[in-house]
Amino acid sequence: MRHSHAGLLHAPRDFKLTRTASETVRELVDRVTRLRNGDSSQVDALANLYAADARVTHPFHPEQASSATVGRASLRAHFAKLPQAGVPVSSSVADWKLHTTADPEVVIAEFRYEGSIDQRPLNTRCIFVVRVVDGLIVESRDYIDHLASARAYGVLPEVLARMSTAQE
Numbered sequence: 766m767r768h769s770h771a772g773l774l775h776a777p778r779d780f781k782l783t784r785t786a787s788e789t790v791r792e793l794v795d796r797v798t799r800l801r802n803g804d805s806s807q808v809d810a811l812a813n814l815y816a817a818d819a820r821v822t823h824p825f826h827p828e829q830a831s832s833a834t835v836g837r838a839s840l841r842a843h844f845a846k847l848p849q850a851g852v853p854v855s856s857s858v859a860d861w862k863l864h865t866t867a868d869p870e871v872v873i874a875e876f877r878y879e880g881s882i883d884q885r886p887l888n889t890r891c892i893f894v895v896r897v898v899d900g901l902i903v904e905s906r907d908y909i910d911h912l913a914s915a916r917a918y919g920v921l922p923e924v925l926a927r928m929s930t931a932q933e
Contacts, residue, residue, distance in 0.1 A: 783900030786872045787863055789814060790895050793902065794858055794874060801856050801878070803848050812841035816901040823907050827928050852918070856880035856887055870896050878914075887917040 784792070793814050800807040815821075821834045834843055848854055856878045864873040874893040881887055889910050896904040915921040 784897075785900075786870055786895065786897035787865065789897045789900055789902060790863065790872050790874050790893065793895075794861075794876065794893075797844075797847075798856060798858055798878070800844060800847050801854050803854065805845075805848070808841060808844045811844045812837050814902055815840050816898065816903045819901070819903050819905070821902075821905045821907060823909060823911070825908050826911050827924060828931070849918070852883050854880070854882050854887075856882075868896075870898055872897070882917045883919060885917050885919055887914075889914045889917065 793811070796807045796811050796814070800811065815837050817837050818835070819837060819840065821840065822830075822832075824830055834840055857880055858876050859879045860875070860877050862875040864875065866872065872895055874891070874895065876891055878887055878889045878891065890913070891910070892908040894906045894908070895902055912921065912924070915924045
């Protein structure tokens with residue numbers, strides 16, 4: 766760092782201040798948890814963790830496994846749907862493990878959401894495989910136990926019925 770005449774520190778022009786992949790993913794999970802618990806002020810901060818052309822998939826989603834959410838604007842819209850209005854949620858992250866890989870851009874987060882949703886127990890296991898470039902998420906494959914989540918939200922019968930109808 767070099768000093769300016771006013772005594773303030775200035776970074777060299779080639780210096781980049783970015784979060785590591787690990788820091789970015791931890792912030793993501795922390796902010797999603799706050800959003801799930803009703804803090805809708807997290808929506809923009811969450812969207813801003815992603816690159817403009819980020820791609821997020823949910824390969825284990827029972828109804829949308831082959832689709833992707835692409836782009837920061839689409840992710841912002843996705844996050845804006847949470848939390849569900851009028852549904853009391855109390856969740857936290859448990860069993861947090863962050864695995865680094867040989868590629869410094871890729872980390873694997875393993876955890877579960879625990880707590881309750883409208884007095885129903887919440888115990889949803891998750892594994893996120895995330896690529897972060899220059900502090901922004903460019904790709905994420907989110908392996909979530911969506912059926913456990915549907916059970917906690919009280920919509921499991923509807924999800925199973927749609928799955929049954931879709932396969933006929």
